[in-house]
Structure formats: C-alpha cells, structure tokens
Amino acid sequence: MEKNYDQFKTKMDKTISVLKSELSSIRAGRANPHLLDKITIEYYGTPTPINQLANIQVPEARQIVIQPWDGKILNDIVKAIQTSDLGINPNNDGKVIRLVFPPLTEERRVELTKDVKKLGERDKVAIRQIRRDALEHFKKLEKSKEITEDDLKTAEKDIQKITDDYIAKVDKIIEDKIKEIMEV
DSSP, X not given: OGGGGHHXXXXXXXXXXXXXXXXXXXXXXSOOGGGGTTOEEEETTEEEEGGGTEEEEEEETTEEEEEESSGGGXXXXXXXXXXXXXXXXOEEOSSOEEXXXXXXXXXXXXXXXXXXXXXXXXXXXXXXXXXXXXHHHHHHHXXXXXXXXXXXXXXXXXXXXXXXXXXXXXXXXXXXXXXXXXXX
C-alpha cells in the first residue's frame, strides 16, 4: 500500500520545489544570481531569460556582474532590469552590466520576513489540501471495497505522518530564509 502514496508525495514535493524557487528570488541582503531568473528579454522574437544570454557572476557579496555573449543586447538587458521589480539601477560600462545591491534596511528586512511567512503559510495550506485529496481517495477505495477499513485507518495515519513531515520541511525552509534575511 506504500506505493499508493507516491502520487501525493510527488505533489507535495512539487509544492516544496515551487516554494524554494520563489524564495530564491527574494533578495536577502546579498547578491544572488537567481534574482534574475524571472527577467526575460526579447531575443530574436523569443522571450529569453538573461541567464541564457549572458555570463552571470557574483564577484562580491553585494554585486552581480552580467556579461552578455552578444554585445548588441546589452541595452535590452539594462531596460529589462530597470522595468523589473528588482529596484536596482544597473551600471552599464559598454561591455558588462553591474548590479550593486545596497544593504537592506531593518524595515525592509521585516517586510521581507512577512512575505516569506505568507509564502510558507500558502504552501502549508496546499500540502493540507493534498492530504485532504489523499484521504478522499482512500475513503473512495474503502467504499468500493478495494481496501478494508483497517487499510483505510493505516492509510489515514500514514498520510498524516507524510503531511507532518512536509509541513516540517516547509517550516525549516522558511526558518532558514528568515535567518538569511535577518543576517546583517
């Protein structure tokens, strides 16, 4: 019966994966190349992420250097960064783009931790919804006599344990991100 849980674990894994992806784009005081993941530019008529058009480096804790492989798109990248929600003004020297990240204010750190907690709560709700779906699935199986009542009880306990484990993972991820944000 253990294998019957795989589809629900997969959905919970996806939820965790999405959370990690979203958190990686939240600036925590230091430069992180993943901040650029959602920024795209039109390249030969196709919206293309910057990381597929340039070499991205982090030479210092608060700086990202973007070196496009095609010099003609330098200004396009600058415009895309300026219109994004990064809030950083890029410096363009004609060959590379430098993004210098100012230190976060205490007020901004508190604001970011609230955002992180909201994302965590949203994902916990999603995991609990997956649990509800799993329980309904097993109740239907029991109703149609495909599993016994004892199997249903076992499944309910197992699914609750799996859910608790995933909720704990979300809590740990959120706790780590908040710690990262609050580091001065």
